Amino acid sequence: MSGSGIFTIIGPVMVGPSSSHTAGAARLGWAARAILGTEPVAAAFYLHGSFAETGRGHGTDRALLAGVLGLGPADSRLPAAYRLAEAAGLKYAFYTQDLGDAHPNTVKIVLWGGDGSQVGVTGSSIGGGEIVITAVDDLAVEFSCHYPTLLTLHQDQPGMVARVSAELAAAGVNIAFMRVFRRARGGEASMVVEMDEDAPEQAVARIAALPGMRRVRVVKAVSAC
Amino acid sequence: MLTFASGAELLALAEKENLSLGTLALRWESEQERKPEAELKARMAEYLAVMRAAVERGLTGKDRSPSGLAGGRGRLVWEASGKARVGGATLARAAARALAVAEVNACMGRIVAAPTAGSCGIVPGVLFTVAEENHKDDEALVLALFTAGVIGQLIARRATLAGAAGGCQAECGAAAGMAAAAAVELAGGSPGQALAAAAISLKGSLGLVCDPVAGLVEVPCIKRNALGAANALTSAELALAGVESAVPFDEVVDAMAEVGRSLPREFKETALGGCAATPTGRAWKEKLCRPF
Numbered sequence: 001m002s003g004s005g006i007f008t009i010i011g012p013v014m015v016g017p018s019s020s021h022t023a024g025a026a027r028l029g030w031a032a033r034a035i036l037g038t039e040p041v042a043a044a045f046y047l048h049g050s051f052a053e054t055g056r057g058h059g060t061d062r063a064l065l066a067g068v069l070g071l072g073p074a075d076s077r078l079p080a081a082y083r084l085a086e087a088a089g090l091k092y093a094f095y096t097q098d099l100g101d102a103h104p105n106t107v108k109i110v111l112w113g114g115d116g117s118q119v120g121v122t123g124s125s126i127g128g129g130e131i132v133i134t135a136v137d138d139l140a141v142e143f144s145c146h147y148p149t150l151l152t153l154h155q156d157q158p159g160m161v162a163r164v165s166a167e168l169a170a171a172g173v174n175i176a177f178m179r180v181f182r183r184a185r186g187g188e189a190s191m192v193v194e195m196d197e198d199a200p201e202q203a204v205a206r207i208a209a210l211p212g213m214r215r216v217r218v219v220k221a222v223s224a225c
Numbered sequence: 226m227l228t229f230a231s232g233a234e235l236l237a238l239a240e241k242e243n244l245s246l247g248t249l250a251l252r253w254e255s256e257q258e259r260k261p262e263a264e265l266k267a268r269m270a271e272y273l274a275v276m277r278a279a280v281e282r283g284l285t286g287k288d289r290s291p292s293g294l295a296g297g298r299g300r301l302v303w304e305a306s307g308k309a310r311v312g313g314a315t316l317a318r319a320a321a322r323a324l325a326v327a328e329v330n331a332c333m334g335r336i337v338a339a340p341t342a343g344s345c346g347i348v349p350g351v352l353f354t355v356a357e358e359n360h361k362d363d364e365a366l367v368l369a370l371f372t373a374g375v376i377g378q379l380i381a382r383r384a385t386l387a388g389a390a391g392g393c394q395a396e397c398g399a400a401a402g403m404a405a406a407a408a409v410e411l412a413g414g415s416p417g418q419a420l421a422a423a424a425i426s427l428k429g430s431l432g433l434v435c436d437p438v439a440g441l442v443e444v445p446c447i448k449r450n451a452l453g454a455a456n457a458l459t460s461a462e463l464a465l466a467g468v469e470s471a472v473p474f475d476e477v478v479d480a481m482a483e484v485g486r487s488l489p490r491e492f493k494e495t496a497l498g499g500c501a502a503t504p505t506g507r508a509w510k511e512k513l514c515r516p517f
Contacts, residue, residue, distance in 0.1 A: 006254045007268070009340045009377035009386070009403075010348070010370050013275050016330030017290070017442040019342050045517075052516045054440035054496075057292045059333050061517065079333040096516035127387060128341075 012129065015078040020105055021051065021058035024125025026078060028107055029067020030225040031133060031145050032121040035217055038113040040090060043068045046097035049104035051125075061094050064107060068092075072225035073129060102134070119217075131222065139190045140181055145222035147176050147194035150204070155212035156182045156189035163210050164191060171203035188214075227253045232379050232420050232474035239416040246406065246416045247368035250375035269367045272337045276326070276349040279336050283325025288332035292513050295443040296332055299325030302451070312455070315358055319458055320451040323350025327450040331443045340377045340386040340399055343442045346450035347400035348373050348407065351457045355408045369411040373403035376423050383475065384482035388435035389494040391485025397446070397453040398430030398481070404457035405464070414465045424470035424477045426460035431477075432484050434492035436499025439510040445500050 014023040033040060045064050047055050055061055059079065066081040067073075069088060077084060085092055099106050103124035110120045122135035133143050136151055143149050150168075154160055161180060168175060174196040182189035199218060208216040227249070229235040239249050255262045282288070286300025299321050306317035327346035330336045339348040348370070356366050377386065380399045385391040405422035409415075414422075430453070438444040470477065491498030500506050 005257050005378055006250055006265075006371055006374035009381065010269070010374040011272060011337055011339075013272060013335060013337050014342060015333055016336050016342050016345070017333065019338060022333070023342070047517050050440065053514050055517065056515060057290075057439060057441040057443075057513050059291055062333070074335065076335050094517040127389065 013074045014129065015063075015073060015076060018058045019129040020125045020127050021054065021060045022063045023073035023129035024105065024127075024131050025051070025060045025063035025107070026067040026071065026073040027129065027131045027145070027222050027225060028123045028125060029064040029109065030070065030072060031067070031123060031131060031219065031222060032109040032111055032119070033068050033070060034219045035121050035133075035136060035151070036111045036113055036117060036119045037217055038115055038117060040068055040111040041114045042091040042112040044110040045092070045094045046099065046108040047094065048097060048099035048102055048106040048108075051105050051107055052096040064109065065092055067225075068109070068111065106134070108135075136190070136217075139183070139188070141190060141192050142179065143177075143192050143194055145219065147196065148198045148221050149219040150191070150193040150195065150199055150207070151217040151219065152191040152207070152213060153215040154189055154191065154210075155214070156184075156186050157212050160189070160210070160212060161191065164193065164207055167203050167207050168193065168195065168199060171200050173197050173199050173203065227256055231383075232423075232478070235375065235379065236416055236420050245368065245372065245410050246375055246419050247372035247410050250371040251368065253375070254371070266367050269370050270363060273363060273366055273370060275335055275337050277353070279326045279329045279334060280322050280349055280353060282334055283329040284321065288328065288334065290328075290331040290443060291333070292439070292441055292443060294441070294509070295447055296328050298447070299328050315354060316455060316458060318357070319350045319354035319454040322353055323347050323450040323454040324447060326350060327447040331441070331447060339373065340381070340403065341388070341396045343388060343446045344396040344400035344450060344453065346447070347397060347453040347457060348404045350450065350454040351404035351408050352411060355411045355458075355461075359412050361411055365411060369407040372410045372419060373407040376403040376406045379474075380478055380481070383478040385485060391481065392433055392488045392493050393435040393449060394427075394430045394433040394481055395485055396435065397449045398427060398433050401430060401453035401456040401460070402427040404454065405460040408457055408461035409464050412461065412465060414461075418464040420474045421468070421470045422460045422464035424472065424474040425463055425468070426456050427474075427477045427481060428470070428472065429456050429460065431481060432488070434488065434499045435494045436492060436501045437494065437496050438501050438506040439513040440496040440501070441513070444506075444509070
């Protein structure tokens with residue numbers, strides 16, 4: 001989806017049949033994998049609305065699985081996702097689930113990494129292959145995956161936003177968008193920082209070491225897929 | 226810095242600079258993206274290669290879509306095109322190629338959205354056929370894709386290219402308008418004729434509903450790609466003969482936007498109306514829509 005003009009009309013190159021139900025689904029799987037941050041060994045997909053109803057005919061299942069395997073929406077191996085998953089030893093299961101008042105093209109993806117890590121990612125395919133991630137680990141968030149994104153899970157306390165943004169500033173990283181979410185005052189909170197540049201590893205490590213910080217995830221921009 | 230807010234401004238600029246719409250679009254994109262024209266042409270040439278591969282794959286007729294509804298029709302029409310009895314071989318070939326690409330899309334093959342996946346057969350179907358007729362090389366085809374792109378840009382700005390927002394007129398309709406303008410330039414017509422062809426074409430699909438059976442990009446979408454190709458060829462032929470559009474391009478696009486807004490939601494990709502709501506459409510839905 002790069003470019004502002006002609007190539008948003010002629011393009012993107014993608015595996016059919018649907019930019020929302022196939023290309024967007026592949027990106028959602030890819031984003032979930034990126035959020036997990038390691039090679040997944042198992043995946044569960046909970047499909048909602050139109051994804052559940054028309055997903056089989058659109059290859060939404062194969063696109064989601066392909067994304068989790070690290071394939072992008074233009075990868076011609078996408079239709080062979082089931083075979084690729086078996087070859088990679090990735091276990092998977094698909095379910096239909098009503099995710100409530102969500103966009104019709106929404107999926108919740110739970111991934112398990114070989115190192116014991118786990119993440120739940122909910123996201124929607126909102127048209128033209130564009131996606132939005134709406135929850136990570138059951139905490140409501142909102143980001144597009146257009147930018148490298150830093151996700152935190154931290155204790156809600158004064159100064160957290162300032163400390164995180166100071167570390168990024170010191171590393172020369174410009175913040176494009178930033179939002180803060182929390183369950184309750186003083187409770188578990190989350191920051192979504194969309195950046196113009198990838199954050200250097202050292203800066204991420206310093207942020208992870210901040211007092212009150214529970215977890216930091218870094219998600220590459222979806223344009224990388 | 227090149228700027229244009231409408232088809233009329235684009236045309237004035239093309240006439241002032243004595244450039245085709247495609248060349249002007251390339252120059253504009255180069256300025257916008259701050260990238261050399263050669264790099265953008267190379268990228269478009271890659272897209273052209275994906276389109277060509279999709280035509281070739283579709284014409285083998287081997288693939289079937291996951292639903293079992295789609296596949297093999299492009300090849301049928303291609304094989305019959307040599308003895309076309311009604312519209313001639315050119316029309317039949319363009320229709321066959323458009324079907325072939327749309328079938329590849331339905332069968333989870335690689336395509337170029339132009340402007341969308343559901344309408345991806347029209348631009349390649351028309352352009353490969355017109356290039357063949359006029360002995361044009363890939364260089365000319367790449368420029369024609371820029372022509373198609375800039376027409377799509379104008380439609381996107383003033384109306385929409387999403388079936389969910391504007392019905393099929395916004396997808397197959399827009400693709401036909403884009404292809405018509407590009408066909409005119411590929412055949413050596415003027416920028417004014419190209420814009421007229423787009424206007425004539427868009428008028429022909431005003432109000433076209435988006436009514437996919439079982440919500441899939443197959444019925445009636447695939448055959449609408451063939452019909453969109455026919456619309457584009459006819460519109461281009463009219464414009465090349467000197468026929469103008471009584472209603473100018475920009476006003477047609479504005480009408481398209483208004484019609485799209487007024488269309489009930491049943492006709493905007495919800496699969497609740499039109500072909501999707503026929504007894505046959507409902508029966509397919511019953512058979513194909515199995516939840517996970």
